[in-house]
Amino acid sequence: MHPNPAFRGEETDRNIAFARQRGFGTLAINAPDGAPLLSHVPFVLSDDGILLEAHLVRSNPILRLTDEPVDAVMAVTGPDAYISPDWYGVDDQVPTWNYVAVHLRGKLQRLPDARLHDILERTSGHFEAMLAPKPVWTTAKMDQEKYSRMLRQIVPVAMQVETVDGTWKLSQNKPDSTRLGAAEALATSQAGTEIAAMRDLMLAARGE
Numbered sequence: 001m002h003p004n005p006a007f008r009g010e011e012t013d014r015n016i017a018f019a020r021q022r023g024f025g026t027l028a029i030n031a032p033d034g035a036p037l038l039s040h041v042p043f044v045l046s047d048d049g050i051l052l053e054a055h056l057v058r059s060n061p062i063l064r065l066t067d068e069p070v071d072a073v074m075a076v077t078g079p080d081a082y083i084s085p086d087w088y089g090v091d092d093q094v095p096t097w098n099y100v101a102v103h104l105r106g107k108l109q110r111l112p113d114a115r116l117h118d119i120l121e122r123t124s125g126h127f128e129a130m131l132a133p134k135p136v137w138t139t140a141k142m143d144q145e146k147y148s149r150m151l152r153q154i155v156p157v158a159m160q161v162e163t164v165d166g167t168w169k170l171s172q173n174k175p176d177s178t179r180l181g182a183a184e185a186l187a188t189s190q191a192g193t194e195i196a197a198m199r200d201l202m203l204a205a206r207g208e
Contacts, residue, residue, distance in 0.1 A: 001103060007169040009206075015102045015166035016049035018078065023126055025076035027054070029062055029108060037062050043074065044122050045104075045161075052104060052159040053111075053119045063110060063155055072108035072159055077101045079201060081192030083171065087185035088178045098198060102166040104159070111156040119156050170198075170205040179205065 001008060019025070027039045039062055043054040052074060056063055078100035085093035111119075121139060128136040139147055171179040183202035189195050 001101075001165045002167040002169055004169075004173065006173045007167050008165070009172075010166050010168050012049070012164050015164050016045065018100065018166070019049070019074075019076045019102045019104060019164075020045045020047075022076050022078060023123070025074045025104075027062065027072060027074050027108070029065060029070055029072045031061070031065065037065075042123055042127075044119065044126055049104070049164055050161050052106070052161055053115075053122075053156065054158075055116060055119060055123075055154045055156050058153055058155050060155075062108075063157070066108055066110040066157060069107035069109045069160070072106065074104040074159065075101060076104070079192070079194035079198035081186055081189055081195050081198040083182050084185070087182040088174065089181045090178055096169075096171075097192075098169050098171060098202065100166075100168050100170075100198075100201065102164065104161045104164055106159045106162040108157060108159045111158050113151075113156065115158075116151055116154065116156040168201070168205070170202045172205050 023044065024040070024042050027041050029037050031037050039056060039060055041054045041056065043052050045052050080097060080099035083096045083098050085095055117139070124137060124139075128134075171182055174182070179202060183199050186195050186199040186202070192198060
């Protein structure tokens, strides 16, 4: 997380809502030798942000360390963009990169295989709902024998979330006119991801 408190003032509820809506992040734990293990996975997060559920491919090395609860973090990132100092309209500025990121930390543990089907249904249901009015896809549309074979290749996991931290670096440390000028200039940018979403967040951010 960014050390500047200007970028870390969002309420926990907003950080949780952001992570829930994104539903995809980088799961990280430390192996016994201290080397980090990372996996990029979809997940479902409870409304209160306390329980995160996901699934991993059975061959994932993270699973070998999760028979008992293990410290883990899920890093969820959002829009990001390069900000040119020319966009501020004032002198003596430097380039920066604006971004949104939420970190969920807690204890990760492997779950019984019997929990897998329910987690998969709720995970796909979360994202299918975003595609309305398309009819919702469910596992009932699959050949059940093939579905059963696929289930044997993945394993359910859950994390009891203990802390939620968010960085919303949107140039809040700049005067409003400066921040808004940079936000509007993003219309011409190709450096970053989801540029339009970053512009909207910067325009709506609380200034200093």
